[in-house]
Structures are given as structure tokens and as C-alpha cells.
Amino acid sequence: MIRAKLGLLVWLAGATTLWAENCRDGELRLRSEGAELRFTIELAQTPAERSQGLMFRESLPRGAGMLFVFERPQRVAFWMKNTLIPLDLIFVDRAGIVTHVHPNAIPHDETAILGGDAVFAVLEINGGLAERYGIVPGTLLQHQVFSDGPAAWPC
Numbered sequence: 001m002i003r004a005k006l007g008l009l010v011w012l013a014g015a016t017t018l019w020a021e022n023c024r025d026g027e028l029r030l031r032s033e034g035a036e037l038r039f040t041i042e043l044a045q046t047p048a049e050r051s052q053g054l055m056f057r058e059s060l061p062r063g064a065g066m067l068f069v070f071e072r073p074q075r076v077a078f079w080m081k082n083t084l085i086p087l088d089l090i091f092v093d094r095a096g097i098v099t100h101v102h103p104n105a106i107p108h109d110e111t112a113i114l115g116g117d118a119v120f121a122v123l124e125i126n127g128g129l130a131e132r133y134g135i136v137p138g139t140l141l142q143h144q145v146f147s148d149g150p151a152a153w154p155c
Helices: 002-022 047-052 129-133
Strands: 027-032 035-044 064-078 087-092 098-105 113-126 140-142
Touching: 035 047, 035 113, 087 129, 098 113, 098 129, 113 129
Parallel strands: 035 064
Antiparallel strands: 027 035, 027 140, 064 113, 087 098, 087 113
């Protein structure tokens, strides 16, 4: 009995360590066709954070991005008003699966960029990186925000 309890504690500690390695605060992982990427991200979860986004920023580090997270899957549209750098917009469903990629959004453009009907999150990264890294519909994202999805690539 003691040995079984000790084994369970060791397993739980290992599972917690694995989760911590796979889902770190401020980090997002992507997987597509065997390749795996990591981005340092900022979260935009409140209406105010989502409204501000990456506006007025003069640069964005190559391995960085912003993940916009909505309360529930919904139809969303973005624009580039007051955004100074070209961005790739990566639209993601509740399970963490990329559904649409809008490459190289033009700075200051006020044209609506539609992402689809069931968008749960949008990842913004430097323009051109989605193509360079092969981020396409079907790419999987791993982050805590997709945990209730259920996640296609769980932590």
C-alpha cells in the first residue's frame, strides 16, 4: 500500500514536470508536419488588451508574438489601424488548430481581415514568418488556453 502511494506520488510529480515543460507561461508551441516551433507570447485576453493589441509598436522580436484569446469561439475581424509593422494573423479554433492564415497584413490598413466563424484565438507574428515556418491550416498550437478545448495537442 505504501509502495503504491509512493508510486502514485512519483507519477504525479512526473506529470506535473511534463506539463510545466510543455506549457510554460509566456510561451506558445506550434507543430506542423513534424516541425516544432516556440514563440514567446503576450496574452491579450480582456477587451481592452485585445483592442490595444500590437498597435504603435515599432518592432517585434522574430520569435515573439501576441495571442488574442476570446471568451468563446466566434466570428472575428481584425484590422491594422495604428499598427506599424506587417503581421501574419493566424486564426485558431478552440482545440488549438489553425483554421486560417492571413499573411503580411499591411500596416495602417483599415480593411477588415476576417478569420472565420468559430475563432477562439488569433496569433499575431511578424509578417512572412507563417510562410517561412510552414504555419498553415491544420498546424497545432499548444498553450494552457486550449486546455478546455479539448486540446488537439494538450499540455
